Amino acid sequence: MVAHTSEGHCCWGIAALAIVRLAFEYRVLYWSMVESRQSLFREVSDSLANQPAWHGGWHNGRIANSYSGISNLDERPSSIMTVTQVPVEPTHNNPDVEHAVEHVDDDGAPSHPLHKVLSFVRRSARLDARLQRAWDNYADTYLLDIAAGNGPLDVREGFSLTKAYIHSIWGNDNPLIVEIGTGQGENVVAAAAAHPEINFLALEVYDPGVAHTLLLAGKQNLTNIRIAQVNAAELFKVTETGVLAEVWTFFPDPWPKKKHHKRRIVQPALADNIHHALRQDGVWRIATDIEDYALHVHEVMDHREGWENLGTVAVSLPLEHVGKGNADMADGMPHADFIESERFEGRVLTNFEKKGIDAGRVIHDFTYRANAL
Numbered sequence: 212m213v214a215h216t217s218e219g220h221c222c223w224g225i226a227a228l229a230i231v232r233l234a235f236e237y238r239v240l241y242w243s244m245v246e247s248r249q250s251l252f253r254e255v256s257d258s259l260a261n262q263p264a265w266h267g268g269w270h271n272g273r274i275a276n277s278y279s280g281i282s283n284l285d286e287r288p289s290s291i292m293t294v295t296q297v298p299v300e301p302t303h304n305n306p307d308v309e310h311a312v313e314h315v316d317d318d319g320a321p322s323h324p325l326h327k328v329l330s331f332v333r334r335s336a337r338l339d340a341r342l343q344r345a346w347d348n349y350a351d352t353y354l355l356d357i358a359a360g361n362g363p364l365d366v367r368e369g370f371s372l373t374k375a376y377i378h379s380i381w382g383n384d385n386p387l388i389v390e391i392g393t394g395q396g397e398n399v400v401a402a403a404a405a406h407p408e409i410n411f412l413a414l415e416v417y418d419p420g421v422a423h424t425l426l427l428a429g430k431q432n433l434t435n436i437r438i439a440q441v442n443a444a445e446l447f448k449v450t451e452t453g454v455l456a457e458v459w460t461f462f463p464d465p466w467p468k469k470k471h472h473k474r475r476i477v478q479p480a481l482a483d484n485i486h487h488a489l490r491q492d493g494v495w496r497i498a499t500d501i502e503d504y505a506l507h508v509h510e511v512m513d514h515r516e517g518w519e520n521l522g523t524v525a526v527s528l529p530l531e532h533v534g535k536g537n538a539d540m541a542d543g544m545p546h547a548d549f550i551e552s553e554r555f556e557g558r559v560l561t562n563f564e565k566k567g568i569d570a571g572r573v574i575h576d577f578t579y580r581a582n583a584l
Contacts, residue, residue: 338422345426353428354421355380355412355439357446364416364442372450372488380437381410386456389414391443391476392463396424397561399459403428403436409456411436414443443476447484455488458495462563465501469534475504477511486517489581494521496555497577500567502541503533505575509549512579521578522550552576 338346359367377387386409390399393413403411413436415421421440428436439446466474477497485495495518499505506528512518529544554576558564567574 338418342419342422342426345429346422349425349429353425353436353438355437357439358441364440364445366441366445366449370449372446372454374451374454377410377454381435383410385410385435387412387454388457388459389443389455390459390461392416392460393424393438394420394462394561394563396420396427396438398461398559400424400427400431400433400436401559402557403433404431407435409435413438414441414446416440416442444478444481444484447481447488450484450488452487453490453493455485456490456493458485458489458493459497459558460495461498461558462500462567463497463504465499465504467501467503467534467538469532472507472532475507477504477508479511479515482511482515482518486581486584491581491583493581495577495579495581496558497579498555498558498564499575500564500572502528502573502575503538505549505551506530506532508575508577512577513549517582517584519580519582520550521580522552522576524551524553525549526551526573526575552578 357366357370357372359365374384378384381387388402388409389412391414393399393415396413396415399411399413403409413424415424415438418440421438424438428438460476463476464474466472482495489495497508497512499508505526509528513520525548527546528549529541529546531544533541533544554574555578564574
């Protein structure tokens with residue numbers, strides 16, 4: 212009995228020593244990886260510091276990923292992109308962004324100065340057989356080759372959306388309407404079918420949305436619509452003055468968490484670049500079914516120079532922002548009246564909008580006209 216107990220104690224002791232040894236080896240391996248990563252980061256940083264002209268914080272479409280370290284970004288990332296883009300420096304002499312904005316991570320700590328805050332997060336998504344066929348059959352006809360081919364979908368170097376380019380693609384000088392974030396393409400394709408006298412450009416970043424828009428346009432053999440899988444904020448930076456008739460942004464990602472509000476697509480920098488791209492008296496139409504996003508739009512747009520709110524409907528909104536965790540507190544906050552628009556008749560009732568209405572959410576419509584500065 213005594214021998215059996217001693218043998219048991221011996222086994223436990225050997226097991227404990229093995230665990231301690233494994234923990235030690237793991238710790239050594241971990242710090243070795245950390246040191247290797249930091250060394251690689253320093254090497255790449257030193258290399259980039261000696262490179263010429265940076266474009267929007269990206270160099271030749273390659274940059275550090277804030278989550279996974281330094282890496283090449285594939286054309287179709289297989290994981291969630293964590294790179295961020297702060298809305299800075301539109302190219303059209305905006306005095307509000309004359310100086311670089313300090314980049315801050317979600318936890319408030321300064322982040323790498325090369326990061327950009329994106330209004331979207333790309334996830335890998337396989338196309339089903341139907342959508343893959345649509346891509347194969349219609350991409351050559353409708354999909355514009357203007358993206359740099361990197362993860363954040365920057366515009367390729369040297370490209371500009373000019374009057375000459377528009378004429379070369381559409382073959383006419385008809386008014387051009389750009390929709391930011393077309394989703395499944397229901398709205399923009401319906402508008403293109405109903406108005407052959409108007410040209411349409413659909414901007415969408417997600418593969419399934421692009422493919423479905425291709426499918427809808429191709430089935431109707433539409434000739435007045437094109438699609439671009441590109442970051443809209445970057446495209447408007449390189450758009451020629453006064454070449455657009457309207458811009459539509461319907462139901463953008465609300466980014467409900469307060470720390471993510473900086474990712475919302477409606478930002479002062481984008482507003483300035485859209486104003487530059489619109490012809491005089493052109494309009495930016497916006498719609499959302501999120502009350503806090505409606506307040507955000509008013510804060511960005513209502514008093515921005517060069518923009519006129521064409522709304523006629525008084526809407527009561529809270530005067531403070533809420534986040535995802537305290538949205539139920541909005542009703543108890545002080546409210547004020549804001550001016551918004553009637554529902555835009557040119558927007559079809561998509562499945563997305565119908566779900567919002569069925570859930571009891573109020574649809575907020577905005578129409579802002581670009582006046583001469």
